[in-house]
Amino acid sequence: MTLMIKAVLFDLFETLITEFSDGKRLSKRDYNYQALLGLSDEEFQKEWQSRSKDRMTGRFPDYPSVIKDIIAKRELEHNDHAIQHLYQKRMEEKMLPFRNIGPEVIHLLTSLKNNKLKLGLVSNCTEEEISEWRHSELAPYFDEVIFSYEVGFAKPDPRIYELACHRLKVEPSEAIFIGDGGSQELEGAHGAGLMAYQAVWFSSFIDSKFTKLVNPSDVLSGDLFSS
Incomplete structure (x- = not known):
């Protein structure tokens, strides 16, 4: 591996972890x-999606605050137990x-760390989505972690990538970003x-012009780390 690159930044959901197995959600979502x-479910999803940006950028600090806002705007009965x-x-x-x-994801991260590359995580997420992060196998591999709701801006805002590079002490030209798109x-x-x-090893339904990595092992290709 020719180390022209100093850092690798990863997306989280559908890149390092997936919410699906054999095309079905791991959760029943009942x-x-x-x-x-x-x-109704349709009404709720409409309200939920309309708050996506505010959820991802921390205007709503947590899940209950989103639900309370929906209840207030729709003039529904407040129910702490339901929330x-x-x-x-x-x-x-x-x-x-x-x-x-x-295990292929763990092998990838281990190999990158063994090759002295800095690792960063850049995720559009909310507080409840990453509550398990600190307990996961992934956390120890990363030098810097950027969660959008904590920093106040989300992908594709250039500031979130610039912040990650700044914290990793690398120039953007010295880093690569890998995500499902x-x-x-x-x-x-x-x-x-x-x-x-x-990264299309979990899902390939998003069309893009960017080079596709079919397996986590493809990241270790010398082509990605040389110019």
Whole structure:
């Protein structure tokens, strides 16, 4: 491996961990919004998606605050028990991917660290989605971790990549970013001056112009680390 690159930045969901197995979600997602909040699933999803940016950038500090905002805006009856029940279900759902980490991902991270590369994580996420992070096998491998809700901006905003590089003490031109391509993260990384690659080992449904990596072992190709 020719080390022209000093750091590798990774996306988290559908890159290092996945919420799916054999095309099906690990979680059953058996939320009963109608019974708990008085909203149909369709109505809830519309409200949930309309708050996506504010959720990812920390305007809502946690899941309960989002639900409370939905309740207030829809003039629904406030129910602390329902809110906490939904919060717990959501936490349980988001813990599952961290308990099913593939050995090929661990091998990849181990190899990169053995080759003296700095590792960074850049994830668009909310508080409850990464509650299991600090307990996971992945956490010890990373030199810097950027969670969007903590820093106030999300991919593809160039500032999130620039912040990661700054913390890792590398120039964007000395780093590569690897992600599944959601949220236009590859375009954002490229625009910030990093080399971007699309990880398709979990999912390939996102179309992009970027070089695709079919297996985690493809990251170890010398082509990615030389100019």
